[in-house]
Amino acid sequence: MPSRGPAARLRATLSCLAGQGPGTPPFEVLVVDDNPGPVGEEAGSPAAVAGELARELPVRLVPGPLRGRAAARNAGAAAARGARLVFLDDDVLVGSDFLAAHAEAADPDAFTHGRTRELPTAARLLRSLAGASPEDVRRARAALGPAPA
Template identity: 45%
Template sequence: MLSVVIPTRSKVTSLRATLVALAAQEHRGPYEVVVVDDGSTDGTRELLHRLAGEGTWPAPRVVDGPERGRAAARNTGAAAARGSRLLFLDDDILTVAGHMSAHQEFMGEKELAHGPLREFPGARRWLERYAAVGAAELAAAAARVAAGAEGRLPRNTLETLICAMDEGKVPPVAPWAACVGANTSLPRAFFEEVGGFDEGFGHGWGCEDLELGVRAHAAGAHMVVPAPAVGVHLTHARPDRWEQHAANLDRFTALHGLRAVRELPRLLGEGGGVAAYVAACTEQAPAAR
């Protein structure tokens, strides 16, 4: 069985869109949805009870989160899950038909699948426009977004790198980067073997998923990027994004001294890019005199 683990905290509008789009897939395989409510104060619980009462989809199981950050919330969801494969999905991701099937088809003991992500820059206005509509109308609107009918869907720099490595356009300088917590699945047993997400990252944003990827890759993970598992990120502002990211990147670098980790600011930092990162990871060190 596939267990979809969704951590959430006070993002009721985008969570509703995520759950409605997920339910609209009409996935035929066995699956469950585990929502980890990590201290929401905006009506998230009421939403989940209402969706369960509509009876139009498998009701999510709601688990209380530990309120210690995203890594801890994901670990809590994984511990409560019943499936043999875990799909970690964020509460602001729209999925399309075939998404869960694409994740579930990977049966290898160490296969880690990342569904490529696209950004939806117009997400805030879109969510406001469809906040009060019924589930069927919202699902149809979400499908239009995923088809590109509501505006272009660019990739961020991390996704550009992941896809470029997968397509052989750049050297595989950081294969572990495919472990993106917003849309990634792996076997439950393998997740437990590598120790799950590092809860030491706390409440800060960023890198806790990539750090899991480093450990998974070192343990023999086979990273795959199935196109049908695509997800659309409902882009939103995060005022202190770079401050949080810098702190988490410092922790990531302290844990793993890999060159590809040390050079991440050239990719993920403000103004970073794939070409600069790949060059920094592949350039030869100066010869000793």
């Protein structure tokens, strides 16, 4: 998951991933810190946010190549230990069945793509969740309901 800029959005995305429900296979989350400068523990940095959620989520920080989103994804893929990859951005809220649904649909020769629902107020929602606890983020995500079929 490439992360560049303020890590407030990242906190919401990681909180959603920490709330994956029953049937979710083992997984790891790689956050590629693609911010210029050293990867640090400053408040609000990807390293700090990943550290906050480390007890709830198997998350690792990978230094980014600073060559854009595609290069950051490639760096994350190269560092991955699992047999399957699911790519997310750091501003995506997912449901509690997100990873289980991808695992269920997995086929060694298939590319799966999930539905997304663009919310007109998504930027405002993500800003409002910037300092929220993981539980508050999960409640907000649940209130959105499922994506339309």
